[in-house]
Amino acid sequence: MKRRDFMKNTIVAIAGASVPLSALEFIDPKEVLAANPDIHWAFLINTYSCVGCGFCVKACKTENDIPFEANVSRTWVERYVYTKDDRRYIDSPKAALNGFIDARIDLGEHLGYEDVDPDNVGKAFFVPKLCNHCATPSCTQVCPVGATYKTDDGPVLVDRSWCIGCGYCIMACPFGARFFHPELKVVDKCTFCYHRITKGLETACVNACPFGARKMCNIKDINDPVTQVILNERVGVLKDEFGTKPQAFYIGLASEVR
Amino acid sequence: MKNHVWRPLYVVIGIVAAILLFREVYVPGNFGSGEYGFMYSYHNKDNEQVWKDQPLKYQDTGKQKMHEYCGECHGDEVDIRTTDLHGIIPCENCHGPALDHPDDPELLEIDRSRDLCLRCHTLLPYTTSERKRIPGIDPNEHNVGEDCIDCHNPHNPRLEDM
Structure with missing residues (x-):
């Protein structure tokens, strides 16, 4: 064999060997679609529509058996009041389970209430909050036992039979969306009402909102009207700088809302 | 060594x-892990089904299909309700979750409390929020101690029809 032929053959052999088997495989589009489900649930919150009635919190607690008396909730509504002399108040009495039936600001258990002069109120609004079901959630990363996870269609769930209640995920969540279930003694969080959305129903909170402030959509379906809003209008997410890629989008965010 | x-x-x-x-x-x-890999989704695959099998409590579903479940039996009433001012409020917000109604429970427990109405009708001086469009009262001055439904009809709240 000549040196030239040897070089040629070597190059051909290397080139042939470097083609992976998978490149020669014929790809069936149906198989690819089945492996990557065309559903990814996302949430849209319009803070302009919210009036702070708290029906969403009540519906959520009822649907998911979260004790009413305990000061924990999977979803909550915050009230932001800005006064004309540039003071800002934020409160969420009992996660707004009973709405905001008091014009005074709830400063907390030991601080009581503070009156705000109605003439002094500059602007005020309500912001519903819930788990953002992030695309790269920090909470599921830190779980030492594999009890909390992100499903293929988006929602972040907790395996109640496997959770050891260590609370790492509660600390890791930048949004404070997780809590310790006082009765089950495991971590609990919003599931996007997984038992409802997988049956084609709305979540309990979306269902209960009379004003359409909360909406859900499949963000992979660009014909979905709610997805269209997320794609085309000016929406924001909370705490983008944490890099968790939240999937709850807000219309009408202010910089104080975090 | x-x-x-x-x-x-x-x-x-x-x-x-x-x-x-x-x-x-x-x-x-x-x-095992799913689409999001070991870092985000290492879990017991059976648990997804556990969450899917949670019991439904609220049956009347969503804005688009509102009053569908209730309308099956209470059709005439639901038709009237959907045209009045409170028609945007899902039945179950006041009448309670339907669960397996009409089998279990046979009668729903209706929340007729003053606090339920006050969720929306407390006067809050927030002119920049949607709240400004809802008529409000000061709960500490407006007929203290009485139930709202003694005077107001929650299904037809117009004051001229009182």
């Missing part, structure tokens, strides 16, 4: 092997 290095190393290797063996036995075989 000398013996004094190997002996503790055998112990460590033994411990690691024991932990791996215990893990193999203890962790169910249906553990």
Whole structure:
């Protein structure tokens, strides 16, 4: 064999060997679609529509058996009041389970209430909050036992039979969306009402909102009207700088809302 | 290497092997990760079904299909309700979750409390929020101690029809 032929053959052999088997495989589009489900649930919150009635919190607690008396909730509504002399108040009495039936600001258990002069109120609004079901959630990363996870269609769930209640995920969540279930003694969080959305129903909170402030959509379906809003209008997410890629989008965010 | 290095190393290797063996036995075989990989979604695959099987409580579903479940039997009433001012409020917000109604419970527990109405009708001086469009009262001055429904009809709240 000549040196030239040897070089040629070597190059051909290397080139042939470097083609992976998978490149020669014929790809069936149906198989690819089945492996990557065309559903990814996302949430849209319009803070302009919210009036702070708290029906969403009540519906959520009822649907998911979260004790009413305990000061924990999977979803909550915050009230932001800005006064004309540039003071800002934020409160969420009992996660707004009973709405905001008091014009005074709830400063907390030991601080009581503070009156705000109605003439002094500059602007005020309500912001519903819930788990953002992030695309790269920090909470599921830190779980030492594999009890909390992100499903293929988006929602972040907790395996109640496997959770050891260590609370790492509660600390890791930048949004404070997780809590310790006082009765089950495991971590609990919003599931996007997984038992409802997988049956084609709305979540309990979306269902209960009379004003359409909360909406859900499949963000992979660009014909979905709610997805269209997320794609085309000016929406924001909370705490983008944490890099968790939240999937709850807000219309009408202010910089104080975090 | 000398013996004094190997002996503790055998112990460590033994411990690691024991932990791996215990893990193999203890962790169910249906553990795995999905589309989001080991970092975000290592879990027991059966648990997804557990969450899907949670019981439904609210049956009347969503804005688009509102009053569908209730309308099956209470059709005429639901038709009237949907045209009045409170028609945007889902039945179950006041009448309670339907659960397996009409079988269980046969009668729903209706929340007729003053606090339920006050969720929306407390006067809050927030002119920049949607709240400004809702008529409000001061709960500490407006007929204190009485139930709203003694005077107001929640299904037809117009004051001229009172």
